[in-house]
Amino acid sequence: MEGTREVLSGVPARWWHALPDGRIQCDLCPRDCKLHDGQRAACFVRANQGGQMILTTYGRSSGFCIDPIEKKPLNHFYPGSSVLSFGTAGCNLACKFCQNWDISKSREMDTLMDEASPQAIAQAAKRYGAQSVAFTYNDPVIFAEYAMDTADACHALGIKTVAVTAGFMHLGPAREFYAKMDAANIDLKAFTDDFYFKLCGGHLQPVLDLIAMVHHETDCWIELTTLLIPGENDSDSEIKRLAEWCFKELGPDVPLHFSAFHPDFKMLDRPATPPATLQRARRIALDAGLHYVYTGNVHDRAGDSTYCPGCGKAVIERDWYEILSYSLDDTGHCKHCGTAIAGRFGHFGHAFGARRIPVRIAAM
Incomplete structure (x- = not known):
């Protein structure tokens, strides 16, 4: 403090x-x-x-961008749609490997941020054709009031809301927060408390409790992300225990993303995660019974794509954030065999693509 x-x-x-x-x-x-x-x-x-x-950061942001929803990453939440993304400053964890540390660890942004009211953000999303607004870059847990008010303004205009978070939050406020979120990508950073304590300044169990609560008690669609760091949380045994917990507690249909670490912030001495590590983790999680397992931050079309658990065919083929083919109907059923794919789907016209468009929002 x-x-x-x-x-x-x-x-x-x-x-x-x-x-x-x-x-x-x-x-x-x-x-x-x-x-x-x-x-x-x-x-x-x-x-x-x-x-x-x-x-102290209500109504102020570190910047706004229009992104593909797959960048959050969310692969089962209106694939191909665009999302207006923003964050503020600060974080309630202290991850030594933080890849947004210039925002999350900032101590000078109170006077530098763009100003925007919840209503201005919602109206900007509508104006730019974004289907959702994402609270991201830093953790929306710490600006929950601002995020929740923005969610209300978005929902009034038919805009959906997304939280990208580490999930380190007490369950009481979390129930109120996630009641206003349509989707979330929650970091499950590792599966040992030692990792959380030494590398993040937190603890594992509160995150597991929150993930389970959101899945079982709310209508918020969730996907999980684990950043694999060489020598820290990438062993076969830890990945297997993580995947088995997901299967037992959440079932087979909550997507799990394994993402590649690159040296940053206070962990510049570690090598980047080899693609083979992510592919190994994906195989372990699939073998544990999970239906949807992805790789991220590497070029891996197989690990980017969504496969039908019924017939095994690719129903969404991706290359990075580009959608190459789409074989689901408007209700999210496989066009090959009719199996329902877990997630939130609608009419798919054309994908937003891999663009990233910085935007300015007038304060209100």
């Missing part, structure tokens, strides 16, 4: 309570930060201002 007593600005935040010693405790995530007046929480964006919790 930051110990400086600075003059802070922001909007009232939720999920906190006062302590007998005059501090307040944040109840949003398992860090349970306890703050004196003027202190910021570990995430840097939630703070004690005069005995009240405030969110």
Whole structure:
């Protein structure tokens, strides 16, 4: 926690309570930060201002882009559609391998961010033809109030919402948060608490509890991503245990993405993940009974594509974020054999493609 007593600005935040010693405790995530007046929480964006919790980044963003939905990554949520993506600053984990560290670890962005109200974001998504808005780049857990208000504004205009998150959140606020999300990609960073503690400053069990809750108690579509780091979480035994947990707790139809690490932030001494490691992990997870397992951050058309669990044929062939062929009807059934593919589908006209389009949004 930051110990400086600075003059802070922001909007009232939720999920906190006062302590007998005059501090307040944040109840949003398992860090349970306890703050004196003027202190910021570990995430840097939630703070004690005069005995009240405030969110300092409400209405401000690190930037906006139109992306393909597959980049989140979400392969079973309206494939080929475009999504308006944005984030803020800060994070409630401390991953040494963070690949968005310039945003998530920023301490200078409070005065540099673009301003945009929830209504302006929703209207921009409509204007640009984006089917959804994604809260991403940094973890939307820490700007939950802003994300939830934006979700309400999006839903009023028929725009869907997506959370890209590490899932390190208490279940009480998570139930409220995911009730407003149409889809989420949740990082399952490893399958040992030692990894979470040493490399992320967190713990595994709260993430597992949250994933299970979202899957079983909400209508939010989820997909999982595991970034495989050589020598840390890429052993056959750990991958097998992770995949077996997914099968037992979530069933065979929740997609699992294995993504390639590249040296970044505080782990510059590690090599990039070989494509063969991702392909090995994919085979292990498929052998564990999962129907939809993908590889990411590498060129692997087989690992990018979606296969029907009924007939085994490719129903969505992909190359990176490009869709090469699409063999599902509007309700998500295989055109070859009629098997229902798990996910959220609609009419497929043409894919947005691999473009990334930076956009500006007028403040409101």
